[in-house]
Amino acid sequence: MEEAGQIREEISVQTPFSCPNRVRRKCSLSGTAGLTGQEGQVARGSRDDSSPQEPCYPLRNMISKSRWKLLAMLALVLVVMVWYSISREDRYIELFYFPIPEKKEPCFQGEAERKASKLFGNYSRDQPIFLQLKDYFWVKTPSAYELPYGTKGSEDLLLRVLAITSYSIPESIQSLKCRRCVVVGNGHRLRNSSLGDAINKYDVVIRLNNAPVAGYEGDVGSKTTMRLFYPESAHFNPKVENNPDTLLVLVAFKAMDFHWIETILSDKKRVRKGFWKQPPLIWDVNPRQVRILNPFFMEIAADKLLSLPMQQPRKIKQKPTTGLLAITLALHLCDLVHIAGFGYPDAHNRKQTIHYYEQITLKSMAGSGHNVSQEALAIKRMLEIGAVKNLTFF
Template sequence: MITILKIAKTSFITLVLGVLLVISYNFSHVMLQSYGLSEKPLTFNRVLCHSSWKWESLNFNVSRRTKLFLKLKDFFWDQHTLSLPLPYGTMGSKLILQKILATLTNSDMPGIVDSLKCRSCVVVGNGISNKNSSLGDVINKYDVVIRLNNAPVRGYEEDVGNKTTMRFFYPESASYNPIVHNQPDTLMVLVPFKQEDLSWLNWIVHNEKRVMKGFWRPPPLVWLGELNQLRILDPFFMYSTATHLLQIPIFDKTATTKNPFHPTTGILAVYVALNYCDVVHLAGFGYPRKDDPEQLIHYYGHNTMKDMVHSYHNLIHEVQALRRLEDSGAILHLRPNS
């Protein structure tokens, strides 16, 4: 009789433990999907990669092109397909690109990221919604963290984390000392909008004479970043962002406006992530209402909506595009306490 009671007691304990394990697993699964949070990166990736949506469901062309950066061989035996000027092609810039790329010895993503079967990525925007969000620990869990321009990290870790895999920038948004707000292995990815942007990079790489003409804001005359961490984004992605995602007319010789609209660095980074990553989440995207010109737009600094009045970006198209992406399940916005 005592033996039977012991067996029954053991079976009951086993059953309870089993139920608790199932509940714990289901709860963890839901929390991971909601927050993108896990103690183990492998579990984190595996859960995030169990996505039900398909790339084919998107109503624009995502090529799933995972070679992101220009290489020297692109201008020799590989034919570059975009016969357009910057920012949509390399026409008129091939000689200076050859000179720069001949000095940059690496044009790839880190092997540890490139070899992942499933890449979880988060694009961290600079929007005011990041302020007091407490998303820092969540952001640090992703395989790839993409940041934009000169957005600071130090002092804001609780809200935006401190991991940075890639930082997209252009000369006017460059920091003279990128080590301050980036990790030593962060890839600094130049997005060339105009010929002067490549001229600036050429000064930096070859220490040539600085000419400040052609910039809307003075770029740093000295750049203390590591050249082996420097990359140049292939203009293919800017072209595809404009034509496939935003569906805005690109600059050409027949353009009727002197200053045509170009995609922002943020929406460009989202499109790059859709090509390279298997899971794409966003934090800090979106602008405040236009009817409040004094509203701050960044989680740092003092820029307001009135600073966007003369922007060469079509923000309406970008908001609509992000909404389509979220509705299709291609991206997920991380929000505080979501």
């Protein structure tokens, strides 16, 4: 009898996590169902002594409710973060991107020149776009800088090149009261953009280097009014990627570039040294399609947009990209300037390709002499003041 009393006392003791008496009694009875007499008492005693007691249901309910509240708060925080991110993205898109309008955007004569003056200061359209023979043969216009910012020291080579090329702007462009231009970059953002038809509708379509058109017409269009290039970036088969009337505009970075174009157009002995990559040795073009870009545009792009010194040590030689140069040219030639396919991946995104047509990454830009971060800031300034508008994300 004393032992049975002790067992009942132990059963009646409640731990902090035990259930109320009536709940525990119900659990004990159900656990000893079918046992009678001393067996039942022993069974009840052994169950209460050796088995953990049932947890308290009200406390478990409280913990469960707390968990749900915590999850609900986390979900709310996530919703707010997503909303904030989207709202920021909307503002970003509004500033640096605009959708293709169904109708042509109004074009106002001199608009690009007026807005670009905020960037270039004493901005003038008096400068010729392409170099002319008369300016060097008859007048001997002196140049303060060497290539790529001037022609100092390269005059003799340049004279021979200008004697076999042209400098005129096609009458179809010259006669326009308001010139609508688009500069098509080579960026990855053009892939699957479906901008081809919209690009073809511009009066002037400016392309860069050896960027292909064939096979990508749906995204980049098929019209090419001008193509800026230098010897190492010249396409080996220019007739495939350009139109019959495309102006092929040479951007000379060094005197050897003039030597290369002269040997190509005059069918002289080809030069093979002095290039970081072998340029075409056979280049099937009509000399009357070739133009020599005025180094003035390289100068103001470097000075006004990138704050680069004109006199640099030979081992440094920082310079604008062909893309930034093309935008500078467009702001000088056109009344309305749009861009597409500009912008590089983030520096940490090393696997993202930088071009729409080949699988090279930002690593390829190392040692190129281009500061892509500084150029991105320059283009953003243009977008902010409305000098240019963007057809793709930047």
